[in-house]
Amino acid sequence: MLAALSLPLTLGACQGGTVQGGLPGLLERIGPGAPQRVAPQPASPPGRQANIPPTGQPAPQMPRPAAPSLAIETQPLPGPMLVRPGDGNVIRIAFLAPLSGPHAGLGRALLDAAQMALFDLADDRLALLPRDTEGQPEKAAAVAQQAMAEGAQIIIGPLFANEAAAVGPLARERGVKVLSFSTDRSVAGNGVFLLGFTPDQQVERVIGFARTRGMTRFALLAPDSAYGNAVAQATDLATRQTGGQLLRQDRYPGDTADLTPVVRRFATGLRALPPRSTEEPAPAETAESHLARPVDAVLLPEGGARLRALAPLLPYFDIDPRTVRFLGTGLWEDAGLGSEPALVGGWYAAPAPEGFAEFSRRFEQAFGRRPVRLASLAYDTTALVGILARREDPAPFSDAALTNPDGFAGYDGIFRFLPDGLVQRGLAVLEVQRRGSRVIDPAPASFQQPAN
Numbered sequence: 001m002l003a004a005l006s007l008p009l010t011l012g013a014c015q016g017g018t019v020q021g022g023l024p025g026l027l028e029r030i031g032p033g034a035p036q037r038v039a040p041q042p043a044s045p046p047g048r049q050a051n052i053p054p055t056g057q058p059a060p061q062m063p064r065p066a067a068p069s070l071a072i073e074t075q076p077l078p079g080p081m082l083v084r085p086g087d088g089n090v091i092r093i094a095f096l097a098p099l100s101g102p103h104a105g106l107g108r109a110l111l112d113a114a115q116m117a118l119f120d121l122a123d124d125r126l127a128l129l130p131r132d133t134e135g136q137p138e139k140a141a142a143v144a145q146q147a148m149a150e151g152a153q154i155i156i157g158p159l160f161a162n163e164a165a166a167v168g169p170l171a172r173e174r175g176v177k178v179l180s181f182s183t184d185r186s187v188a189g190n191g192v193f194l195l196g197f198t199p200d201q202q203v204e205r206v207i208g209f210a211r212t213r214g215m216t217r218f219a220l221l222a223p224d225s226a227y228g229n230a231v232a233q234a235t236d237l238a239t240r241q242t243g244g245q246l247l248r249q250d251r252y253p254g255d256t257a258d259l260t261p262v263v264r265r266f267a268t269g270l271r272a273l274p275p276r277s278t279e280e281p282a283p284a285e286t287a288e289s290h291l292a293r294p295v296d297a298v299l300l301p302e303g304g305a306r307l308r309a310l311a312p313l314l315p316y317f318d319i320d321p322r323t324v325r326f327l328g329t330g331l332w333e334d335a336g337l338g339s340e341p342a343l344v345g346g347w348y349a350a351p352a353p354e355g356f357a358e359f360s361r362r363f364e365q366a367f368g369r370r371p372v373r374l375a376s377l378a379y380d381t382t383a384l385v386g387i388l389a390r391r392e393d394p395a396p397f398s399d400a401a402l403t404n405p406d407g408f409a410g411y412d413g414i415f416r417f418l419p420d421g422l423v424q425r426g427l428a429v430l431e432v433q434r435r436g437s438r439v440i441d442p443a444p445a446s447f448q449q450p451a452n
Contacts, residue, residue, distance in 0.1 A: 094147035096157030099132035110378040117382035137166035168192040188421030200234035205349035207238040214283035215296035220249035231301040267317035270294040303331025311342040338434040351412040359411040380410030
């Protein structure tokens with residue numbers, strides 16, 4: 001088992017940057033013995049563990065330490081703070097994110113979370129080498145080359161699939177692994193591992209749970225987009241693998257302004273479905289008048305304002321949420337979703353919420369603002385890299401190390417990388433309620449448990 005130790009750690013400052021507003025410049029950890037520019041008396045928080053469990057044992061959850069007070073120097077410095085070229089003991093971690101341009105806010109939040117993880121790990125051998133990709137594949141390739149020329153042994157990021165596609169071959173030539181925040185399966189493999197929350201696992205989880213409640217007949221109403229395509233494929237596969245039926249799927253352009261004709265067509269199609277067999281058992285959740293219901297559940301892979309506009313149209317066209325269960329993906333991870341009555345009682349799959357809630361509390365205490373949802377991925381990934389770096393292993397970031405079958409435990413629950421570069425996560429099933437959501441089927445504590 002590998003565990004993080006509680007050691008003092010200091011963070012350097014960026015050029016002209018502030019904690020409150022994010023870090024517009026480059027920020028790097030300083031290697032042992034190198035000159036350091038740090039704020040006075042930084043906090044030394046308790047340690048946090050990122051654990052690899054023994055075979056067959058549950059992945060221990062990382063303890064939740066009190067939030068560190070990350071006082072980062074805000075005065076402009078004469079130049080970027082670099083690791084000295086002669087520091088052979090330093091393990092350099094490239095961190096590629098859009099630190100300027102339209103996605104700078106997201107990129108800076110990811111970088112802040114990575115710094116927070118290094119603060120908790122408190123290991124002077126770890127050097128973070130942030131590089132600004134500007135959200136562009138050409139720039140991502142250039143800064144990845146630069147970081148690897150400076151000795152980066154692993155790359156965290158980039159954020160987008162086209163960036164990962166540009167960086168992957170360059171890293172592979174040097175034998176450097178890439179841990180990308182993308183969810184696009186097409187860029188996974190050959191040394192590129194994906195970190196993002198993929199819709200296929202969310203669909204598999206929520207449909208699998210619905211099947212345990214006796215639901216067999218499913219329908220899908222999804223946007224005609226890359227995300228909608230991924231959900232449609234996953235829904236078809238999940239229903240077949242669990243012995244259910246996907247009886248209807250309707251698609252609509254993602255930029256459709258008026259969803260009324262879309263839902264009317266969908267509802268008409270449901271009414272035209274063949275009736276159930278009299279021998280077919282009713283779902284355990286809603287046994288009454290099951291023969292009159294065309295399907296047991298409808299999957300709606302939308303989120304935010306689009307979902308709120310779509311949901312009330314379903315009961316308007318007689319798709320009653322009291323008898324037909326509405327299902328969602330991680331896009332439903334929205335605390336205000338219960339304000340739409342049609343969605344109350346709906347189910348979706350996502351990481352257990354208490355982990356991100358604790359991470360969010362610590363992040364806000366440290367940086368003075370709430371984190372974006374993806375920030376916890378940056379924390380968990382940086383912590384994982386730091387833990388692997390502590391092993392007495394000449395190749396700490398090998399395929400064998402990254403694809404440990406027992407996986408790892410972080411703020412977003414257990415996860416493990418598969419040999420094809422995809423990530424597998426332990427997800428919970430949540431039910432939408434008027435004041436938030438509640439877990440109705442907990443996330444697994446180990447990959448040794450029966451599959452969801």
